[in-house]
Amino acid sequence: EILKGTADSYRRLRNTLRYMLGALGGWDGNRVERDTMPELEQLILHRLAELDGVVRQSYAAFDFQGVFQAIFAFATTDLSAFYFDVRKDALYCDPADSPTRRACLTVMDALFHRLTTWLAPILPFTMEDVWLSRFPSEDESVHLHDFPATPESWLDAELAARSAQVRAVRRVVTGALEVERRAKTIGASLEASPTVYLSPELAQIVTNPDTFATLCITSSLTLTGEAAPDGAFTAEDVPGVAVVFHHAEGEKCQRCWKILPDVGTHRHPGTCARCDAALG
Known part of the structure; x- marks a missing residue:
């Protein structure tokens, strides 16, 4: 062993x-x-x-x-x-x-x-x-x-402390996605576009939905300070965070595999705006 x-x-x-x-x-x-x-x-x-x-x-x-x-x-x-x-x-x-x-x-x-x-x-x-x-x-x-x-x-101790809180929120999101993956609702996290409900304190730290979606490896997500609905996914060790799963809306980009509403509307067929620009 x-x-x-x-x-x-x-x-x-x-x-x-x-x-x-x-x-x-x-x-x-x-x-x-x-x-x-x-x-x-x-x-x-x-x-x-x-x-x-x-x-x-x-x-x-x-x-x-x-x-x-x-x-x-x-x-x-x-x-x-x-x-x-x-x-x-x-x-x-x-x-x-x-x-x-x-x-x-x-x-x-x-x-x-x-x-x-x-x-x-x-x-x-x-x-x-x-x-x-x-x-x-x-x-x-x-x-x-x-x-x-x-x-x-x-x-940078301040950045490290702030990042630890961001990663704790991320852990709740990935936990919610894992529940959906086990239920065969999704096959990959890029198929998700969850809504993340945050306490006022955490809402001051996790502020950019695009950056946080990148961290969570989802196609998109929504951040809100509203009260979470009943049945939202939570984690006992991370208070102040709740997640509601939603499917990502749009088509799947053939290059980056993100599911976005703008896929298919650019010069290169089947791509999102970023991939279309990258292809030139």
């Missing part, structure tokens, strides 16, 4: 790095400054800066297991299960030069350099393969690089 667990952890980390290699392939290095990034990217940089401190402290104490556990938890919980899942839409479907996509790739590059160098002493051959897959050269090696310096300006 111990060997199976170790193999599974290794496989998950390798898949995380493989995803980044695919996303960064062909990137032109056109970076975005942190202060102009969306809050989601700023949050990941905050978490990366927190992790930087943990990794350096653990290595200084020769706590290699602590290094691996911290990086593994970050890679699986913050990246694979959240950030990568949310941002795959922007990576695949936004125009190549869109600010969100460029910000995402800037963060991916920061993640790549840190994860590979941090893990190199523990997984030397795998990290060497990963590094040379991106930077092929007979003279290059991940083991010739120091840990990158991580700016303290990436730390």
Whole structure:
């Protein structure tokens, strides 16, 4: 069982790095400054800066297991299960030069350099393969690089606290969608356009329906401060949030798979406005 667990952890980390290699392939290095990034990217940089401190402290104490556990938890919980899942839409479907996509790739590059160098002493051959897959050269090696310096300006405790509340609201929405998925009402979250009822306090934090729909991976959603109707989905551990499921209205975009009212009204048949613009 111990060997199976170790193999599974290794496989998950390798898949995380493989995803980044695919996303960064062909990137032109056109970076975005942190202060102009969306809050989601700023949050990941905050978490990366927190992790930087943990990794350096653990290595200084020769706590290699602590290094691996911290990086593994970050890679699986913050990246694979959240950030990568949310941002795959922007990576695949936004125009190549869109600010969100460029910000995402800037963060991916920061993640790549840190994860590979941090893990190199523990997984030397795998990290060497990963590094040379991106930077092929007979003279290059991940083991010739120091840990990158991580700016303290990436730390933002206020943003982290606010984002924790947003993710709690998101958890209620995804819980409501999972009920519909199990009931075979929907097959994917993009088929949904839920209404989210928020307390006055949370309504001050979750304010942009388009941004929150992106976080929840729905085609759209509605935010309201009205009282929730009877039967709305709630979660005991997240007070002040209720969700009522609705099907997304419109046609399915053949490119991004979102269901939107404007699909089919643009120059490229079967696309939404964003995808039509991306196709040129």
